[in-house]
Amino acid sequence: MSETTDRVKTKDITLDIEGMTCASCVGKVEKALSGVDGVDAAAVNLATRTATVRASDADLDPLLDAVRRVGYVARPHSDDRDPAEEVAAYRRRLIVAVPLTVAILILTFAVPDWPPSMWLAFALATPVQFYAGWPFLVNATRAARHGTTTMDTLVAIGSLAAYGYSAWAVLDAASAQGAMSGMPSDVQHYFDTGAVIITLILLGKLLEARARRSAGDASRALLERGAKEATVRSEDGSERKVPIEDVHPGMRVVVHPGEKIPADGVVREGTSWVDLSMLTGESVPVDVVPGDEVVGASINGHGLLEVFVTRVGANTKLAEIVRLLQAAQGSKAPVQRLADRISAVFVPIVLTLSALTFVGWTLLGGVGPATALLNAVAVLLIACPCALGLATPAAIMAGTGRAAELGVLFKGGAVFETARGVDIVLLDKTGTVTEGSMTVAEIVPANGMTADGALVLAAAAESGSEHPIARAVVAGARERGLEIPPTTEHSVLPGAGAMARLGETIVRVGRPDGLPPELLAEAERLADSGLTPFAVWREEIPFGLVAVADAIKPEATSTMARLSKLGLSTAMVTGDRRATAMAIARQVGVDRVLAEVFPEGKVEEVTRLQNEGHRVVFVGDGLNDAPALAAADVGIAMGSGTDVALAAADVNLLSGALSSVADALELARATYRIIAQNLFWAFAYNVVMIPLAVAGLLNPMWAAAAMALSSVTVVLNALRLQRFHRSGGGNTPDVARVGTARSAATAAV
Numbered sequence: 105m106s107e108t109t110d111r112v113k114t115k116d117i118t119l120d121i122e123g124m125t126c127a128s129c130v131g132k133v134e135k136a137l138s139g140v141d142g143v144d145a146a147a148v149n150l151a152t153r154t155a156t157v158r159a160s161d162a163d164l165d166p167l168l169d170a171v172r173r174v175g176y177v178a179r180p181h182s183d184d185r186d187p188a189e190e191v192a193a194y195r196r197r198l199i200v201a202v203p204l205t206v207a208i209l210i211l212t213f214a215v216p217d218w219p220p221s222m223w224l225a226f227a228l229a230t231p232v233q234f235y236a237g238w239p240f241l242v243n244a245t246r247a248a249r250h251g252t253t254t255m256d257t258l259v260a261i262g263s264l265a266a267y268g269y270s271a272w273a274v275l276d277a278a279s280a281q282g283a284m285s286g287m288p289s290d291v292q293h294y295f296d297t298g299a300v301i302i303t304l305i306l307l308g309k310l311l312e313a314r315a316r317r318s319a320g321d322a323s324r325a326l327l328e329r330g331a332k333e334a335t336v337r338s339e340d341g342s343e344r345k346v347p348i349e350d351v352h353p354g355m356r357v358v359v360h361p362g363e364k365i366p367a368d369g370v371v372r373e374g375t376s377w378v379d380l381s382m383l384t385g386e387s388v389p390v391d392v393v394p395g396d397e398v399v400g401a402s403i404n405g406h407g408l409l410e411v412f413v414t415r416v417g418a419n420t421k422l423a424e425i426v427r428l429l430q431a432a433q434g435s436k437a438p439v440q441r442l443a444d445r446i447s448a449v450f451v452p453i454v455l456t457l458s459a460l461t462f463v464g465w466t467l468l469g470g471v472g473p474a475t476a477l478l479n480a481v482a483v484l485l486i487a488c489p490c491a492l493g494l495a496t497p498a499a500i501m502a503g504t505g506r507a508a509e510l511g512v513l514f515k516g517g518a519v520f521e522t523a524r525g526v527d528i529v530l531l532d533k534t535g536t537v538t539e540g541s542m543t544v545a546e547i548v549p550a551n552g553m554t555a556d557g558a559l560v561l562a563a564a565a566e567s568g569s570e571h572p573i574a575r576a577v578v579a580g581a582r583e584r585g586l587e588i589p590p591t592t593e594h595s596v597l598p599g600a601g602a603m604a605r606l607g608e609t610i611v612r613v614g615r616p617d618g619l620p621p622e623l624l625a626e627a628e629r630l631a632d633s634g635l636t637p638f639a640v641w642r643e644e645i646p647f648g649l650v651a652v653a654d655a656i657k658p659e660a661t662s663t664m665a666r667l668s669k670l671g672l673s674t675a676m677v678t679g680d681r682r683a684t685a686m687a688i689a690r691q692v693g694v695d696r697v698l699a700e701v702f703p704e705g706k707v708e709e710v711t712r713l714q715n716e717g718h719r720v721v722f723v724g725d726g727l728n729d730a731p732a733l734a735a736a737d738v739g740i741a742m743g744s745g746t747d748v749a750l751a752a753a754d755v756n757l758l759s760g761a762l763s764s765v766a767d768a769l770e771l772a773r774a775t776y777r778i779i780a781q782n783l784f785w786a787f788a789y790n791v792v793m794i795p796l797a798v799a800g801l802l803n804p805m806w807a808a809a810a811m812a813l814s815s816v817t818v819v820l821n822a823l824r825l826q827r828f829h830r831s832g833g834g835n836t837p838d839v840a841r842v843g844t845a846r847s848a849a850t851a852a853v
Contacts, residue, residue: 114144114158114159114160115158115159115160116156116157116158117156117157117158117159117164117167118154118155118156118157118180118181119154119155119156119157119167119168119171119178119179119180119181120153120154120178120179120180120181120182121133121148121153121154121155121171121176121177121178122153122176122177122178122179123175123176123177123243123246123254124148124150124153124176124254125243125254125255125256126150126254126255126451126492128253128254128255128450128451129150129176129254129255130148130149130150132174132175132176132252132254133146133148133155133171133174133176134146134147134148134155135174136170136171136173136174137155137157137167137170137171139170140157140159140166140167140170141166142159142160143157143158143159143167144158144159144160145157145158146158149497150494150497151494151497151498151500151501151819152497152501154181155171155178164180173250174250174252175243175246175247175249175250175252175254176246190313191310191313191314193239194306194309194310194313195310197235197236197238197239197306198236198303198306198307198310200231200232200235200236201232201236201299201302201303201306202303204228204229204231204232204236204299205232205296205299205300205302205303207224207228208225208228208229208232208295208296208299209296209299209300211224211225211228212225212293212295212296213296222274222293223274225270225293225295225296226270226271226274226293226295228295228299229267229270229295229296229298229299232298232299232302232303233263233264233267233298233299233302236302236303236306237259237260237263237302237306239256240256240259240260240263240302240305241256241260241264243256243260244256244257244259244260244261245260253451253452253455254451255451257451257455258451258454258455258484258485258487259301259302259305259484259485261455261458261481261484262301262481262484262485262804262808263298263301263302264298265477265480265481266294266295266297266298266301266477266478266481266804267294267295267298269293269294269474269477270293270294270295270298273292273293273474274293292474294474294477294478294804296805297478297481297803297804297805300805300808301481301485301804301805301808304805304808304809304812305485305808305811305812307812308811308812308813308815308816309812309815311812311816311819330348330364330366330400330401330420330422331348331363331364331365331366331367331400331401332347332348333345333346333347333348333366334346334348334351334357334366334367335357335358335359335360336351336355336356336357336358337356337357337358337410343358348366348367348416351366351367351413351416352413352416353413353414353415353416354412354413355412355413356372356410356411356412356413357369357410357411357413358408358409358410358411359404359408359409359410359411360404360408361376361404361405361406361407361408362403362404362405363403363404364400364401364402364403364404365378365398365399365400365401365402365403365404365409365411366400366413367400367411367413367414367415367416367420368397368398368399368400368413368414368415368416368419368420368421369397369398369400369411369412369413369414369415370395370396370397370398370411370412370414371392371393371394371395371396371397371398371409371410371411371412372394372410372411372412373394373409373410374394374407374408374409374410375391375392375393375394375407376391376392376404376405376406376407376408376409377389377390377391377392377405377406377407378390378392378398378399378402378403378404378405379402379403379404379405389405392409397414398411399420399421399422400415400416400420400421400422401420401422450487450492454483454484454487454794455484457483457487457794457798458480458481458483458484459480461476461479461480461483461797461798462476462477462479462480463476465479465480465800469800475800478803478804479797479798479800481804481807482797482800482802482803482804482806482807483794483797483798483807485797485804485807485808485811486790486793486794486796486797486802486807486810486811487790487793487794487797487811492783492786492787492790494782494815494818494819495779495782495783495785495786495818496517496779496782496783498782498818498819498822498823499775499778499779499782499821499822499825500517500520500775500779501822502775502778502822502823502824502825502826503520503771503772503774503775503778503822503825504775505825505826506771506825506826506828507767507768507771510764510767510771510830511743511757511758511759511761511764511767512755512756512757512758512764512767512768512771513755513756513757513758514754514755514768514772515753515754515755515756516754518754519738519754519755519772520772520773520775520776520779521776521779522719522737522738522754523721523738523768523769523772523773523776524772524773524776524777525719525737526672526719526720526721526737526738526769527671527672527673527718527719528672528673528674528675528713528718528719528720528721529667529672529673529674529675529720529721529722529723529765529769530674530675530676530677530706530709530710530713530720530721530722530723530732530736531674531675531676531677531694531722531723531724531765532676532677532678532706532722532723532724532725532729533676533677533678533680533685533688534572534573534654534678534680535572535724535725535742535760536723536724536725536742536762537656537657537660537676537688537692537694537762538654538655538656538657538660538688539654539655539656539657539760540572540654540725540760541572541576541654541655542572542573542575542576542636542652542653542654543576543579543580543652543653544559544576544577544579544580544650544651544652544653545635545651545652545653546630546635546649546650546651547559547648547649547650547651548623548626548630548648548649548651549647549648550620550622550623550646550647550648550649551645551646551647551648553647553648555648556584556586557647558640558647558648558649558650559577559580559581559584559586559650560581560586560587560588560589561606561611561640561642561647562577562581562613562638562640562650563577563578563580563581563586563588564588564589564591564604564606564611565591565601565602565603565604565606565611565612565613565640566578566602566613567588567591567594567604568591568594568595568596568602568604569594569596569602571596571602572654573636573638573652574602576652577613577650577652589606589607591604591605591606591611592604592605593605597614601613601614601615601638602614606642609642609643610642610643610644611640611641611642612640612641612642612644613638613639613640613641613650614638614639614641615638615639615681615700616637616638616639616649616681617639619639619646620646623639623646623648623649626649627639627649627681628683630649630651630684631681631682631683631684631687632683632687633687634653634684634687634688634691635651635652635653635684636651636652636653636654636680636681636684637649637650637651637681637684638650638651656688656691656692657760657761657762659761659762659763660691660692660762661691661692661693662763663762663763663765663766664692664693664694665693666763666766666770666830667765667766667769668693670766670769670770670773672721672769673695673696674693674694674695674696675694675695675696675697675698675709676688676689676694676696676697676698676699677698677701677705677706677709677722677732678697678698678699678700678701679699679700679701679702680699680700681699681700682697682699682700684699685697685699686699704731706722706724706729706731706732707731707732707735709732710722710732710735710736711735714737719737719738720736720737720738721736721737721738721739721740721765721769722735722736722738722739722740723740723741723742723765724739724740724741724742725741725742725760729741733753733754734753738754738755738769738772739753739754739755740753740754740755740756740757740765740768741753741755741756741757742757742760742762743756743757743758743759743760755768755772763830766830767830770828770830771825771828774825774828775825778821778822778824778825781821782818782821782822785814785817785818785821786814786818789810789814793807793810
C-alpha cells in the first residue's frame with residue numbers, strides 16, 4: 105500500500121484487484137469504492153489490475169469489503185507481485201486445452217462417421233470446459249452471486265451452452281439407441297465449438313497478459329536498477345559488504361569506479377563523474393566533488409567516492425520516480441469517460457441481445473434450436489468488452505513507460521489529451537534555455553568604487569539568496585579571495601533582486617533601472633553582448649554594475665527547430681533585460697521574447713494567451729516559475745528545478761536537457777493518437793461484429809477468435825509506443841559538446 109498525506113489529511117491508497125476482466129468490471133469496482141465513506145475519488149486501471157483511492161480518514165477494511173461485495177478480491181498493493189504468475193497460470197491451462205481441442209476437432213471433422221467419436225469428444229471436452237475454462241466459470245459464478253455480470257459471464261454462458269447442449273444431445277441419443285454401438289452417426293453436437301471458444305480466449309488472455317507485462321516493464325525495470333548491496337565504511341576505516349536493505353541514513357558507503365551508488369547521499373571524499381542515464385535518459389555524465397549530492401542507482405565513473413547516506417528505500421529519488429510513474433500508469437485520460445459509461449451497461453445489454461437472437465431465430469427464422477443457440481452464443485462471444493477496457497490504460501502504460509526511459513515523467517493521463525491541442529510553448533530563460541550555471545563575466549565600478557569593492561557589496565546583498573545569479577556572485581567573490589562581510593535582514597525581491605543590512609546601511613542589487621546615463625549605457629552594452637547585468641547600490645547610491653554569463657544549452661537550437669516542426673510557436677518569458685533576452689533568442693531561434701517580467705507577469709502572459717484561445721505549455725525550473733507552471737494548460741518542470749516547480753508541473757523532466765521538452769510533447773501526442781486508435785477500433789469492432797452475429801453470419805468459433813484478437817490488437821498497438829524515438833535521430837547533447845560549451849563560457853569570463 106502506498107500513501108501520500110497532504111494538508112487536509114487525505115491519502116492515496118493503492119489496491120491490487122483480482123477478478124477484473126473487462127471495462128464493466130472497472131466501472132463496478134470504481135462505483136463500489138466511491139461509495140465508501142471518506143473516499144473522495146477512486147480510479148481503477150484494468151491494465152495494471154489496480155485501484156487508486158483518494159480518501160480522508162478511510163480505513164483499509166471498508167475498501168476491501170466494498171470490492172468483495174461486488175464480486176472481486178482486493179488486497180493492499182505490493183510491488184513484489186510477479187506479473188509472470190498470471191502468464192504462467194494461463195499457460196498451464198492452455199497446455200491442457202490445446203491438444204484436447206485439436207483431438208476434438210479431428211474426431212468431429214476427420215472421422216465423423218465413427219460412432220465412438222462422439223463419446224471421445226464428450227470425454228475430451230469435459231476437462232477443457234471444467235479445467236481450462238475454470239477461471240471463467242468461477243468469476244462468472246462470483247459475479248452472479250453478487251448480482252453482477254462481467255466478460256466472464258459471457259464466456260461462461262457461451263461455452264456452457266455449447267457444451268451443455270452437446271452433452272444433452274449425445275446422452276439423449278444414447279438413451280434412445282440403448283447402446284453406444286448403435287448410436288447414429290448424424291447426432292449434432294458442438295463439443296468442438298465449446299472447446300475452441302475456451303482455447304482461443306485462453307490464448308488471447310495469455311497474449312494479452314504477456315503484452316500487459318511488457319507494457320508495465322518500465323516501473324519494474326526502474327525498481328530493479330537500484331544497487332543490491334553496498335560497501336559500508338565503519339568509524340575505524342574498515343569496510344564490509346551489506347545488503348541494500350541494511351543501509352540506513354547516516355552511514356558512510358564507499359562506491360568504487362563502475363559501481364552503482366546504493367542510496368541518495370552527499371559526497372564526503374573523492375572526485376568522479378556520475379552517469380545518470382539510467383534515471384534521466386540522458387548520456388551526459390555529471391562531475392561530482394565533496395559536498396555534491398548524488399542519487400541512488402546512478403553509476404560512479406572513474407573515481408573512488410565516499411558517500412554520506414541521507415535517504416534510503418521509499419524516500420530515495422528512484423522510489424519517488426517509480427511512485428510518480430505508477431500513479432501515471434494508473435490514471436485515466438478524460439477521453440476514457442465515454443467508454444466507461446458504455447461499459448457500465450454493456451454486458452446486460454449483450455445478454456439481452458443474445459436471448460432475443462435465440463428467440464428470434466427460433467420463432468421467426470425457421471431454424472432449429474441448435475442453430476439458434478449457435479447464433480446466440482456468437483453474440484455473447486463477439487461482444488466481450490475487453491478491448492474497450494484496455495484501449496486507454498494499455499496506451500498510457502506503454503507511453504509513460506517509454507517516457508520514463510527518456511527521463512520524462514507524466515503525472516497523469518489527462519496530459520496526453522491536453523498536449524494534443526497546445527499551440528505555443530513559453531520558456532523561462534535561466535536554467536531552461538540556458539545552463540543556469542552562471543559566472544561573473546564583467547564588473548563596471550562607479551562613484552569611486554573598485555571592481556572588487558562592487559563585487560563584495562553585491563555578494564553581501566546576495567548571500568541570503570539561492571538564485572543562480574546570487575550563487576554566481578558569491579562564488580565569484582570567493583574565487584577572487586575576497587572576504588564577504590556578514591549581513592543581516594536578508595530579503596529577496598522576486599524578479600527584482602535582493603537586499604540586506606550591512607552594518608548600519610542597506611545594500612541592494614537589482615535591475616539597472618534609474619541609473620545615471622553613463623551606467624545605463626554600460627548596462628545596454630553588456631546586455632547587447634548576451635550578458636545579464638545588474639546594479640549594486642548602497643544606501644541607494646549606485647556603485648557599479650556586475651554582469652554574469654550563462655551559457656546557452658547546446659541542444660537549445662535543435663529543440664526550437666523540433667518544436668517548430670510540431671507546429672508550435674515559441675516565446676521566452678524572462679525577468680532579464682530585453683537586450684540580453686533578445687540576444688539569446690536570436691541565437692537559439694525563439695520566435696518572440698517577453699522580457700523584464702516579474703513572476704506574476706509570467707502568469708499574466710499565460711492567462712492572456714489562454715484568453716486569446718491558445719493552449720499554452722510553460723517550461724520552467726525556478727521557484728518563481730511555479731505559478732505559471734500551475735496556470736498553463738501543460739506545465740513542464742526541468743529536473744534541475746526547485747521542489748516547488750516540480751510539484752506545480754504536469755510533466756517532470758528528470759534531466760536538465762531542453763530536448764526533453766520536445767520529447768515530452770511529441771510522445772504525449774503519439775500516446776493520445778494510440779488511445780484514439782484503440783478506442784475507435786474497439787467501438788468499430790462491436791458496431792460491425794454484433795450485427796453479423798445477430799444475423800447468423802458469424803460462427804461462435806470465429807467470434808471467440810475475433811474477440812481474443814481484438815484485445816491483443818489494442819495492447820500490441822499500444823506497445824508500438826515502446827519503439828518511440830526522438831524525431832531527427834535524437835538531440836541529446838553528448839559529453840564533448842557540453843565540455844566545449846562550458847569551456848567557451850569559461851573563456852568568455
